[in-house]
């Protein structure tokens with residue numbers, strides 16, 4: 001899996017995975033919340049768009065998967081005697097929120113939400129790939145490799161759903177804009193050892 005497969009325009013700063021590896025406890029805590037937010041974001045979509053049968057069908061198992069990831073991260077924390085602690089400020093997602101449009105049309109709102117989720121999934125898959133390649137802990141490497149495959153699948157789910165409900169060319173145009181904006185955010189985001197993004 002490469003950046004091109006995920007659509008991303010800018011690779012993660014290579015310093016991140018090195019410092020993340022040295023501070024795996026904080027990374028696991030931040031990661032746990034990413035999984036929690038991924039599950040709750042899918043639940044919100046199902047609650048807000050119950051009439052969209054395909055969306056409900058595709059996202060219901062994703063909720064279960066994300067919650068399963070959350071449980072597995074908790075297990076990794078427990079193994080290391082690290083308490084979950086409080087949620088940290090998610091600068092990456094906060095900044096992504098600011099580039100979203102706030103259209104009055106419900107379908108366009110849906111596209112913004114689906115593409116936001118697709119972006120986060122793609123970036124997460126890229127970061128899991130880095131962790132799976134660079135960590136020293138064999139168990140965690142395997143865990144992150146599995147998650148990389150799972151999140152790359154979710155990225156495709158969100159893009160496919162956007163294309164299901166909106167014209168493909170509209171989705172592609174907006175996706176391209178969002179990818180550029182995401183790259184801009186990544187370029188300026190502080191590289192931190194206690195953040196997953």
Ligand SMILES: [Fe+2]
Nearest residue numbers: 035038066069
């Ligand atoms: Fe996940």
Ligand SMILES: [Fe+2]
Nearest residue numbers: 038121151154
């Ligand atoms: Fe995911």
